[in-house]
Amino acid sequence: xxxxxxxxxxxxxxxxxxxxxxxxxxxxxxxxxxxxxxxxxxxxxxxxxxxxxxxxxxxxxxxxxxxxxxxxxxxxxxxxxxxxxxxxxxxxxxxxxxxxxxxxxxxxxxxxxxxxxxxxxxxxxxxxxxxxxxxxxxxxxxxxxxxxxxxxxxxxxxxxxxxxxxxxxxxxxxxxxxxxxxxxxxxxxxxxxxxxxxxxxxxxxxxxxxxxxxxxxxxxxxxxxxxxxxxxxxxxxxxxxxxxxxxxxxxxxxxxxxxxxxxxxxxxxxxxxxxxxxxxxxxxxxxxxxxxxxxxxxxxxxxxxxxxxxxxxxxxxxxxxxxxxxxxxxxxxxxxxxxxxxxxxxxxx
Numbered sequence: 132x133x134x135x136x137x138x139x140x141x142x143x144x145x146x147x148x149x150x151x152x153x154x155x156x157x158x159x160x161x162x163x164x165x166x167x168x169x170x171x172x173x174x175x176x177x178x179x180x181x182x183x184x185x186x187x188x189x190x191x192x193x194x195x196x197x198x199x200x201x202x203x204x205x206x207x208x209x210x211x212x213x214x215x216x217x218x219x220x221x222x223x224x225x226x227x228x229x230x231x232x233x234x235x236x237x238x239x240x241x242x243x244x245x246x247x248x249x250x251x252x253x254x255x256x257x258x259x260x261x262x263x264x265x266x267x268x269x270x271x272x273x274x275x276x277x278x279x280x281x282x283x284x285x286x287x288x289x290x291x292x293x294x295x296x297x298x299x300x301x302x303x304x305x306x307x308x309x310x311x312x313x314x315x316x317x318x319x320x321x322x323x324x325x326x327x328x329x330x331x332x333x334x335x336x337x338x339x340x341x342x343x344x345x346x347x348x349x350x351x352x353x354x355x356x357x358x359x360x361x362x363x364x365x366x367x368x369x370x371x372x373x374x375x376x377x378x379x380x381x382x383x384x385x386x387x388x389x390x391x392x393x394x395x396x397x398x399x400x401x402x403x404x405x406x407x408x409x410x411x412x413x414x415x416x417x418x419x420x421x422x423x424x425x426x427x428x429x430x431x432x433x434x435x436x437x438x439x440x441x442x443x444x445x446x447x448x449x450x451x452x453x454x455x456x457x458x459x460x461x462x463x464x465x466x467x468x469x470x471x472x473x474x475x476x477x478x479x480x
Contacts, residue, residue, distance in 0.1 A: 293323035
């Protein structure tokens, strides 16, 4: 403990020199925590937070101290604040998930464990007490067969937990067993019919199976449950586009853009849909806006070039096809378009 005491002395001196140093209080709090003096640690972390309310590490460290004292709700509050300040704080998600698990709040625990693993795969562990969480760990490591085994054990343990069926469905989906994936998603929906995520996952599986009407039905159900579910509007709009139901596609892409104004894909495809309807000026407007949002996407230049060509604006079409190829010299469609318009127009000038 000698080194800790010496460090603590140094931090105390630093505080004496600069009593407004949030970092010094935080560091001394860590030293108190290592000595097992949790109340003193909490006091120092709290002082650090008073001096710097955006100090994510101080909230996390105080959460750890509350956690060690089994002050569960206070620890969750601090981990939550750390996450608000730093949305990529993997350890805060991990330990908050652990506490939610201990409280039996599996849905929240699953969300936190999954987010922690997404940020830092090294947080994966296979020693969780509950098979649901072991399944998540295996799923993150792409051990899909083992994940399914663990999720199946979790179903046996708690057969009314919808999120387990959803997770098992995801594992089947990535194994390309769509029938079993849909079966599990459907079971999750029966247990929790107001959860949009379950319908969304099933809709993706329906699409992959070619059951397009059923996918539309699920996307429509999602929108009925949550009118702000951007992906449901966008995906349904894409289906309508490829089915030639252009008015419905435009309506859905417009909803998508209203909810997410900078979503390049929706601007691009709404532009393509306007083109299909013969509304070329509206198409140009959407594609031009998409380019302002993402000036490095060669496919949008190519799309706009085709519309300029239809409008007889050959110089602008030539410029867009050229730009598409500058961004991606291997873009064969743009090369074909550039070659065609060069032969058709430039050589005649």
